[in-house]
Amino acid sequence: MTSTHSPQTHDTIRAVQWHGDHLRLLDQRLLPAEERWLDCHDATAVTQAIKDLAVRGAPAIGIAAAWGVVLAAQQGAALDQALAQLRAARPTAVNLMWALDRMKTRITAGADAAALEREAQAIQDEDLAANRHMGELGAALIAPGSGVMTHCNTGSLATSGYGTALGVIRAGVAAGRIAHVYAGETRPWQQGARLTMWELVRDGIPAKLIADSAASHLMKSGAVKWVIVGADRIAANGDTANKIGTYQLAIAARHHGVKFMVVAPSSTVDMATVSGDDIEIELRDAAELLSVAGRRTVVEGAQAWNPVFDVTPAALIDAIVTERGVIEQPSTERMRAVFAG
Numbered sequence: 001m002t003s004t005h006s007p008q009t010h011d012t013i014r015a016v017q018w019h020g021d022h023l024r025l026l027d028q029r030l031l032p033a034e035e036r037w038l039d040c041h042d043a044t045a046v047t048q049a050i051k052d053l054a055v056r057g058a059p060a061i062g063i064a065a066a067w068g069v070v071l072a073a074q075q076g077a078a079l080d081q082a083l084a085q086l087r088a089a090r091p092t093a094v095n096l097m098w099a100l101d102r103m104k105t106r107i108t109a110g111a112d113a114a115a116l117e118r119e120a121q122a123i124q125d126e127d128l129a130a131n132r133h134m135g136e137l138g139a140a141l142i143a144p145g146s147g148v149m150t151h152c153n154t155g156s157l158a159t160s161g162y163g164t165a166l167g168v169i170r171a172g173v174a175a176g177r178i179a180h181v182y183a184g185e186t187r188p189w190q191q192g193a194r195l196t197m198w199e200l201v202r203d204g205i206p207a208k209l210i211a212d213s214a215a216s217h218l219m220k221s222g223a224v225k226w227v228i229v230g231a232d233r234i235a236a237n238g239d240t241a242n243k244i245g246t247y248q249l250a251i252a253a254r255h256h257g258v259k260f261m262v263v264a265p266s267s268t269v270d271m272a273t274v275s276g277d278d279i280e281i282e283l284r285d286a287a288e289l290l291s292v293a294g295r296r297t298v299v300e301g302a303q304a305w306n307p308v309f310d311v312t313p314a315a316l317i318d319a320i321v322t323e324r325g326v327i328e329q330p331s332t333e334r335m336r337a338v339f340a341g
C-alpha cells in the first residue's frame, strides 16, 4: 500500500474511491489530524485495511471488499482465496459477507473482471441511494426543533457517502427538524470524537461532543428527543449489533423517554440470524483500550477486555429505518413483513 493525497470537494466525502486498477481509501486511523490516502493494489491490501480500520463502517467495509474482489479478478488471482480472506477480515458487520456473497454469485455465473467491476460499482451506488432515501424517511420521524444524540460514526466515512444515522441527521438539519446534535466520543477508537465531529464541523452542523459517560445525564436534561445510531448486523427479530456502548444508550433512552432509532440499509439486515444472541461480537486487541492516540495511559501489566460491538434488543428500539421502509417497534413478524424475500 502507498500513501498519497487526494483533494476532496468540501461538500462530499468519498472515503472509498475506485480508480480502475487500485482502490484509494481515506485512512480513518489518522483523521482528523491528517487526511492521508492508502492505495490498495490487491485483495490482501484491502483485507489488511479492513482489519486495521483504515476503512471502517459496516457499509464501507462491504464496498471495499467488493472492490478487493475486482482487484483479484483483474490480476487473475485465486478468487476463492480472495473471497475467503476478505470475509475473515472482521466478523460482526454482515455487510461484508453480503457484499462478498453478491460478488461470489456473479463469479459463479461466469462474470469476468469487467462484469465484477460493474457489480462492485452497483453495490456502491445503491448504498448511496439508500442513504439519501433513509435520510428522508428517518428525518420525517423527528419533530421540528429537536435535539438528537448519535454514537460512533455513521456518516460518509462509514458508507459510500452521506451516511446512515448521520444521513438522517443531515436530512433532519436541512429540513429544520434537528436543531442540535450531540455526538458521543465513542471510546476506545473514538469514532465519534475523531470522525463524526469532523464530518459535522465540515458540514457546518451545530454539534457538541460529549463524553460517553455523559449520555444519561444529557438525556435526563431533556435536551434530546432521539438517539440515532447505525448498525452492523440486524437479526431477524430486530435485535441490533452496533458499536459498543449502543446498548447502554438504549437502556438510558428508554428510562428517560427518549426515542431510539436505528438506521441501516437492507445490506445490514441478516434474516438468517434469528436473534442478537447469535451475532458474533468482535473482540479487538486490548492495546486499543490501554492507549489513547498511541500513548499508553494504563499501568504496565494491566489487562483489558475490548469487545467493540454490543447488541441492543429490539424491545428497546422504537424504529428501524431502512431504504425499504420504517419498521416501528420491530419484531420478527414486522421484520419478515419487509424482509421476507
Ligand SMILES: CSC[C@H]1O[C@H](OP(=O)(O)O)[C@H](O)[C@@H]1O
Residues within 6 Å of the ligand: 056, 057, 058, 059, 151, 152, 153, 154, 155, 158, 159, 164, 165, 191, 229, 230, 231, 232, 242, 243, 244, 308
Ligand atoms: C454506518 S456504519 C455502521 C457501524 O459501523 C461502525 O463500526 P466500526 O467503526 O467498528 O466499523 C459502528 O458500529 C457503526 O454504527
